[in-house]
Each structure stands twice: as C-alpha cells, then as structure tokens.
Amino acid sequence: MIQISLLSPSAKADSLAYQLAYAAQAVAAVRAGHALPQALAQIFARSDAPAPARGAIQDLSYRAMRRLGLTDALLSLLANKPPQPDVLHGLLVSALALLVEDDEAGYDSFTVVNQAVEAAAISPEMSFAKGVVNAILRRFLREKATLMPQATKTPPGTWNYPTWWIDRLKAAYPEQWQAILHAGNQAPPLTLRVNRRRTSVTEYLAELQQAGIGARQVGPYAVRLDQPTPVQQIPGFAAGLVSVQDAAAQLAAPLLDVADGMRVLDACAAPGGKTGHLLELADLDLLALDHDSRRLQRIAENLERLHLRASLVTGDARQDDWWDGQPFDRILADVPCTASGIVRRHPDIRWLRRKTDTAQLATLSAQILDKLWQMLRPNGKLLLVTCSLWPQESEQQAIAFAQKHNAIRLPAPGQLLPTADAEADADHDGLFYALFQKPGA
Numbered sequence: 527m528i529q530i531s532l533l534s535p536s537a538k539a540d541s542l543a544y545q546l547a548y549a550a551q552a553v554a555a556v557r558a559g560h561a562l563p564q565a566l567a568q569i570f571a572r573s574d575a576p577a578p579a580r581g582a583i584q585d586l587s588y589r590a591m592r593r594l595g596l597t598d599a600l601l602s603l604l605a606n607k608p609p610q611p612d613v614l615h616g617l618l619v620s621a622l623a624l625l626v627e628d629d630e631a632g633y634d635s636f637t638v639v640n641q642a643v644e645a646a647a648i649s650p651e652m653s654f655a656k657g658v659v660n661a662i663l664r665r666f667l668r669e670k671a672t673l674m675p676q677a678t679k680t681p682p683g684t685w686n687y688p689t690w691w692i693d694r695l696k697a698a699y700p701e702q703w704q705a706i707l708h709a710g711n712q713a714p715p716l717t718l719r720v721n722r723r724r725t726s727v728t729e730y731l732a733e734l735q736q737a738g739i740g741a742r743q744v745g746p747y748a749v750r751l752d753q754p755t756p757v758q759q760i761p762g763f764a765a766g767l768v769s770v771q772d773a774a775a776q777l778a779a780p781l782l783d784v785a786d787g788m789r790v791l792d793a794c795a796a797p798g799g800k801t802g803h804l805l806e807l808a809d810l811d812l813l814a815l816d817h818d819s820r821r822l823q824r825i826a827e828n829l830e831r832l833h834l835r836a837s838l839v840t841g842d843a844r845q846d847d848w849w850d851g852q853p854f855d856r857i858l859a860d861v862p863c864t865a866s867g868i869v870r871r872h873p874d875i876r877w878l879r880r881k882t883d884t885a886q887l888a889t890l891s892a893q894i895l896d897k898l899w900q901m902l903r904p905n906g907k908l909l910l911v912t913c914s915l916w917p918q919e920s921e922q923q924a925i926a927f928a929q930k931h932n933a934i935r936l937p938a939p940g941q942l943l944p945t946a947d948a949e950a951d952a953d954h955d956g957l958f959y960a961l962f963q964k965p966g967a
C-alpha cells in the first residue's frame with residue numbers, strides 16, 4: 527500500500543513547491559519498494575493535481591531517479607544523519623536533482639530552495655522540517671564547488687546506479703559499460719510505429735510536418751519525434767495510425783515472418799505492443815496470453831484503437847490449462863525480465879532491483895520457454911525476447927534452451943545495447959532477440 531498525504535488546501539498546483547511536495551512522495555514510495563509509475567498513478571488518483579502539474583511532478587520525480595546516486599552522496603555529506611521520514615529524503619533529493627544541474631530545469635537556485643522550504647511547509651509530515659530543508663539546501667549552494675567533487679568520488683555518485691549494477695555491467699561489457707550507463711541516464715525519445723495497414727512512413731512524416739511536428743525515420747516503420755509529445759496531441763494516434771513503441775521493440779514482430787492464416791501465440795503479451803504489430807503485418811489467428819488480467823485489459827484497449835482482433839486469455843505460460851492442444855505456427859515469448867535494458871524509460875528500476883532478481887527471473891522464463899516449446903508445431907518458430915542486458919536472462923538462457931531442446935537457432939539480432947544519440951538513426955532501448963526453429967517431425 528502506497529502512503530499518499532494530501533497537501534495543505536492553500537497549496538497552489540502551479541507552484542514548484544506543490545510539485546516538489548508530491549514528487550517527494552513519489553520518490554519516497556520508490557524507497558519503500560514501489561514502482562514509480564504506480565506511485566505517480568496513486569498520487570494523481572488521490573490528489574486533484576491538474577494535467578500540467580502532473581507532468582511537472584512526473585518530470586521532477588523521474589529526474590530525481592536519474593540523479594539519486596549523486597544526490598544521496600551529497601546528502602551524506604550535508605546531513606549529520608539520514609533525513610527522516612522518507613518523504614523528507616524524497617524532497618531533498620528532488621530539490622538537489624534540480625540544483626546539481628545549473629541550467630537544465632530552468633529554475634534559478636534560490637527559487638528552488640525557497641520552493642523546497644515551502645514544499646515542506648505544505649506537507650503534513652514535513653512541516654516540522656522547514657528549517658532543516660533550508661539549512662541543507664543553502665549549505666549545498668554555498669559549498670557546491672567543494673561538495674560536488676567529493677560526492678562523485680564513488681561509482682554511484684558518478685554514474686547514478688547502485689555499485690552492484692555498475693560492477694555487473696563492467697564484467698559483461700568491458701568496452702561499452704560507460705556508454706551503456708550514460709545512455710540509461712538520458713531522457714528517452716518518443717518513437718512511434720507506423721501502422722502499415724493504414725498509412726506509410728512517408729505519408730505519416732508528411733502529416734507530422736503539416737502539423738508542425740519535427741520527426742525522422744529511425745527504423746523500417748519507426749518514426750522518432752524531435753520532442754516527446756502527449757499521445758493525445760499526436761496526429762492519428764487515437765485513430766490507430768501509429769502506436770508508441772521503441773525502435774528496438776519494433777524488430778520483434780517482423781522476425782517471426784508471419785503470414786496470413788497462421789496460428790500465433792503471443793505468450794507474455796500485455797500491454798500488447800508487439801501483439802498489435804503482429805496483427806498489422808498479417809491476418810492471424812492470434813492468442814494473446816498474460817497472467818495479469820488487469821494488464822490484459824490494456825491489450826484490449828490497444829487493439830480497439832488499432833481496429834485489430836485477437837483472442838485474449840488470462841493464464842500462466844508455465845502451465846497449459848488454457849491451451850486447446852492445437853499447435854502454434856509461431857510463438858512470441860517476450861518473457862518477464864529485470865528490464866535492465868530499458869532504464870532510461872524506467873529510471874526507478876535500477877534502485878528497485880536486487881542482485882538476486884536476475885537468477886529468479888531467468889528460472890521463471892526458462893520454465894515458460896520449456897512449456898511453450900511443447901506447443902510449437904514442427905518447423906514452427908519461437909522468438910525469445912527480453913529487455914535485459916544481463917547475459918543470464920538472455921544469451922546464456924538462449925544457449926541453454928537450444929541445447930536442452932535441440933532447437934535450431936536462426937539469425938536474430940542477439941543483444942542490442944541501448945543507444946542514446948539524438949542525432950543518430952539508431953536510438954533504441956537494450957533488447958535481446960533469439961529465434962529458434964523446431965526440427966521437422
């Protein structure tokens with residue numbers, strides 16, 4: 527249960543103080559083990575924050591996640607003991623995340639300090655700590671030049687990831703680990719998949735240009751907007767002309783080379799990004815399975831927007847009690863994983879994950895893969911997808927699976943490392959692909 531406290535009724539939603547006070551609660555919820563999107567959803571449901579304030583609260587809390595290694599290191603230099611309660615810690619790291627970047631957020635430093643003090647004043651659990659907030663943040667401003675080099679002495683202070691995460695990346699990618707960490711700290715682009723049933727990339731780019739929205743093609747059906755834009759303002763989104771999907775994720779459906787009439791299983795399907803793409807490519811008899819019935823509902827919404835149809839089933843992919851016994855021609859196994867390849871979209875993940883999660887998730891996905899293989903027809907194809915960078919969940923899993931089942935490994939991209947170059951054509955998350963074919967009977 528996420529604890530949300532409403533602010534004093536005098537608080538003004540368009541003030542930085544209001545936005546910092548709620549961002550502090552979101553950051554505190556992550557510290558208590560909750561995912562940031564869920565924490566924000568609860569804050570928005572309970573408070574009466576209008577849309578612009580919601581955007582600002584989201585931005586502040588995501589920014590705080592991307593700077594948490596540095597701001598925590600600074601706090602340990604600035605405060606005699608760890609700030610309590612957690613929401614006070616959340617406020618201080620959210621404010622420091624603005625102060626460490628001189629010009630990034632567009633606020634002058636003294637405004638940030640004053641508004642952080644006001645944020646404490648309007649928050650029931652922090653009103654006692656106005657003086658503490660003022661003292662800590664003002665000391666930071668006075669001593670910034672000496673504190674910053676001290677705080678960046680440790681790897682988390684430099685990179686804004688836990689030490690174990692940095693060490694593991696170094697071991698797996700001795701050449702690229704720094705570029706990967708850097709990519710994970712960038713704000714993600716908004717990439718669209720053009721629905722080829724309805725329009726073409728050329729036509730859609732022209733439509734964007736007419737609407738005054740800058741964009742470029744970054745994949746066969748992938749268009750990246752120059753500036754992230756709320757989906758309601760994206761031309762043709764509501765009508766199903768485009769969907770939001772990272773360029774690397776757009777490789778999944780084409781790899782399965784589906785054709786009209788095929789029987790296809792999308793085994794871990796929610797929220798349905800790849801389900802929609804498969805159905806855009808061919809007329810399929812597609813079963814979309816997920817064990818989470820609430821997330822399955824999101825597939826229904828996505829398909830409705832795209833005017834596409836699939837059978838939606840709630841079930842566990844490690845079991846076959848939901849299966850009618852008819853083998854599938856193609857299976858997409860977008861298995862649950864640590865999501866270590868998509869941290870730029872979910873900057874809270876690095877702080878929520880534990881080192882031991884990788885082995886647990888690799889075991890779960892191995893069980894899923896073993897069961898799905900029994901449902902594939904001879905000569906059929908199964909695509910393993912993860913959004914992980916850890917070999918245990920990806921390449922090592924693929925090697926073990928192929929050996930165990932005598933599966934034929936077909937060409938696929940393997941491990942794609944995340945890139946974050948706004949000027950480059952390749953700008954995508956870190957995903958893993960392995961494609962297998964079942965030997966003929």
Ligand SMILES: C[S@@+](CC[C@H](N)C(=O)[O-])C[C@H]1O[C@@H](n2cnc3c(N)ncnc32)[C@H](O)[C@@H]1O
Binds near residue numbers: 800817841843844862
């Ligand atoms: C990586 S996400 C899938 C993303 C989706 N394919 C897309 O492109 O939008 C993994 C999904 O697996 C589901 N899942 C986890 N364990 C499962 C299980 N044992 N059986 C079925 N689905 C499961 C989760 O609920 C989650 O929706």
